[in-house]
Amino acid sequence: MIQCKDVTFTYPAQEGREAQAALEGVNLTIEKGSFVAVLGHNGSGKSTLAKHMNAVLLPSGGTVTVDGMDTRDEALLLEIRRRVGMVFQNPDNQIVANVVEEDVAFAPENLGVPTAEIRRRVDDALRAVGMADFARHAPHLLSGGQKQRVAIAGIIAMAPEVIVLDEATAMLDPVGRREVLATIHKLHREQGITVVLITHHMDEALEADRVVVMDGGAIAMDGAPREIFTQVERLHSLGLAAPDTAELLHLLRSAGAQMPPDAMTAAECADAIANWLGK
Amino acid sequence: MLKDITLGQFFPGDTFLHRLDPRIKLVCVVLYIVALFNAASPLTYGVMFLALAVAVTLSRVPLRALTRGLKAVYIIVLFTAVMNLFFTPGTALGATWLGRHITAEGVRAAVAMVLRIVMLITGTFLLTYTTSPISLTDALESLLRPLKKLRFPVHELAMMMSIALRFIPTLIEETDKIISAQKARGADFESGSLLRRARALVPILVPLFISAFRRADELATAMECRCYHGGQGRTALHVLRCRAVDWAVLALCALLPAAVITMKILGL
Numbered sequence: 001m002i003q004c005k006d007v008t009f010t011y012p013a014q015e016g017r018e019a020q021a022a023l024e025g026v027n028l029t030i031e032k033g034s035f036v037a038v039l040g041h042n043g044s045g046k047s048t049l050a051k052h053m054n055a056v057l058l059p060s061g062g063t064v065t066v067d068g069m070d071t072r073d074e075a076l077l078l079e080i081r082r083r084v085g086m087v088f089q090n091p092d093n094q095i096v097a098n099v100v101e102e103d104v105a106f107a108p109e110n111l112g113v114p115t116a117e118i119r120r121r122v123d124d125a126l127r128a129v130g131m132a133d134f135a136r137h138a139p140h141l142l143s144g145g146q147k148q149r150v151a152i153a154g155i156i157a158m159a160p161e162v163i164v165l166d167e168a169t170a171m172l173d174p175v176g177r178r179e180v181l182a183t184i185h186k187l188h189r190e191q192g193i194t195v196v197l198i199t200h201h202m203d204e205a206l207e208a209d210r211v212v213v214m215d216g217g218a219i220a221m222d223g224a225p226r227e228i229f230t231q232v233e234r235l236h237s238l239g240l241a242a243p244d245t246a247e248l249l250h251l252l253r254s255a256g257a258q259m260p261p262d263a264m265t266a267a268e269c270a271d272a273i274a275n276w277l278g279k
Numbered sequence: 280m281l282k283d284i285t286l287g288q289f290f291p292g293d294t295f296l297h298r299l300d301p302r303i304k305l306v307c308v309v310l311y312i313v314a315l316f317n318a319a320s321p322l323t324y325g326v327m328f329l330a331l332a333v334a335v336t337l338s339r340v341p342l343r344a345l346t347r348g349l350k351a352v353y354i355i356v357l358f359t360a361v362m363n364l365f366f367t368p369g370t371a372l373g374a375t376w377l378g379r380h381i382t383a384e385g386v387r388a389a390v391a392m393v394l395r396i397v398m399l400i401t402g403t404f405l406l407t408y409t410t411s412p413i414s415l416t417d418a419l420e421s422l423l424r425p426l427k428k429l430r431f432p433v434h435e436l437a438m439m440m441s442i443a444l445r446f447i448p449t450l451i452e453e454t455d456k457i458i459s460a461q462k463a464r465g466a467d468f469e470s471g472s473l474l475r476r477a478r479a480l481v482p483i484l485v486p487l488f489i490s491a492f493r494r495a496d497e498l499a500t501a502m503e504c505r506c507y508h509g510g511q512g513r514t515a516l517h518v519l520r521c522r523a524v525d526w527a528v529l530a531l532c533a534l535l536p537a538a539v540i541t542m543k544i545l546g547l
Contacts, residue, residue, distance in 0.1 A: 056500060081506050090494075092494070109515055110505060110506040110513060112513065122516060154505060
């Protein structure tokens with residue numbers, strides 16, 4: 001689906017700042033239908049990588065292809081952006097219109113979709129994110145989580161194959177985060193949309209199929225959540241914390257307790273501790 | 280505190296006036312204004328008032344909302360009234376000091392001016408009360424479309440207007456936040472001379488501008504990500520369509536300036 005080959009990227013020098021390499025040889029393939037979480041501390045290059053996936057940024061070296069289409073090809077730009085939708089951090093700064101349904105219609109309008117089809121897509125998209133009741137509302141009166149769901153609906157209306165969420169939950173309260181995550185998981189499950197979730201919340205990555213950890217503009221770890229999160233010390237060395245459950249088991253283990261190496265969810269964690277206490 | 284600002288507030292509704300094509304409404308308001316400025320005799324003012332009364336009744340906008348709109352301009356109304364009252368040459372009204380300075384023509388001119396301004400404001404407010412900002416910009420884009428041939432950036436202008444409208448509440452909210460933050464650090468906006476108070480606004484405006492530019496940058500990226508590439512080949516969710524009723528209303532409104540001008544010529 002999305003293929004990054006030896007991607008390097010350098011932010012151009014600005015006043016008082018030297019040119020800064022943000023990506024240094026990233027090789028990554030996002031499979032169709034997968035749910036990939038990309039983790040990394042601030043400045044690890046995860047957002048820069050995300051912006052390469054729909055040609056917002058073009059690689060300084062190497063290539064990024066979406067379904068075989070090179071992102072550097074101007075002629076394919078619209079098609080690439082239609083296939084790879086992107087949701088950003090601040091919901092206020094990505095809502096264009098002052099009526100919810102008008103905003104959701106923005107992308108299909110840009111794509112020249114006929115009016116009747118826009119109507120259908122807008123209704124479907126709003127239903128998919130559970131915001132159908134708010135179609136005629138003003139976006140500034142919605143909560144953060146609702147706004148972000150409207151932004152997601154605006155992407156769904158393009159009929160994309162991939163949604164890239166660039167720290168889309170970072171500005172939300174816990175309720176809003178749960179709403180948005182539930183929506184994303186639903187879209188992944190029911191519509192088979194490929195999801196790339198850029199985040200620094202470990203617990204959001206727990207339910208992904210695959211976790212990619214970035215550090216210093218390169219991929220430091222890549223694997224299933226279980227493989228990644230059991231390597232607690234390695235995560236610490238990359239400036240990240242493991243999910244609370246993994247951290248707890250790690251502490252118990254280093255205190256001498258016998259803990260299964262792959263317990264990850266809260267239930268597994270509780271079982272493991274109960275077993276150990278029972279002994 | 281800033282939330283009270285009403286900028287052509289929209290009253291959602293489903294009346295005849297709400298359903299009218301916004302382009303027709305816009306043209307009708309222009310025709311109404313032309314007629315209003317040609318009205319001179321009490322009879323013509325009567326006709327204008329009748330037309331306005333019919334429109335207000337149809338809109339079902341509460342009268343209180345209309346008078347609230349007038350509150351914003353009462354100083355201007357008062358000022359023009361006083362100016363007309365005292366500075367229109369003509370026959371003096373009486374022997375007292377006041378009587379010597381106020382002329383009969385002055386009284387008439389003052390009443391006419393006040394009526395004109397009040398009816399002008401009410402008429403245009405009625406447009407914004409019954410038309411959502413987004414259909415208003417749609418209407419403007421549609422009406423200005425012929426100018427595209429002259430390379431006038433019609434779509435861009437309409438897009439800028441609707442984005443500006445979209446961000447007014449967001450920026451007001453942000454201003455409130457900045458004011459609170461500065462107050463929390465001991466900033467004083469309420470006391471001192473006018474100059475002092477004006478200067479106190481600088482620490483509000485600077486962060487507001489910086490954040491507005493950042494927002495603009497992020498919005499531009501988000502719009503590009505949603506395949507925005509100018510007005511070319513764009514379709515719309517809501518297509519404006521003129522029905523027979525719309526044309527009929529337009530014809531009726533066109534009669535208004537025609538009637539008023541004819542009456543003026545006939546000296547009625």
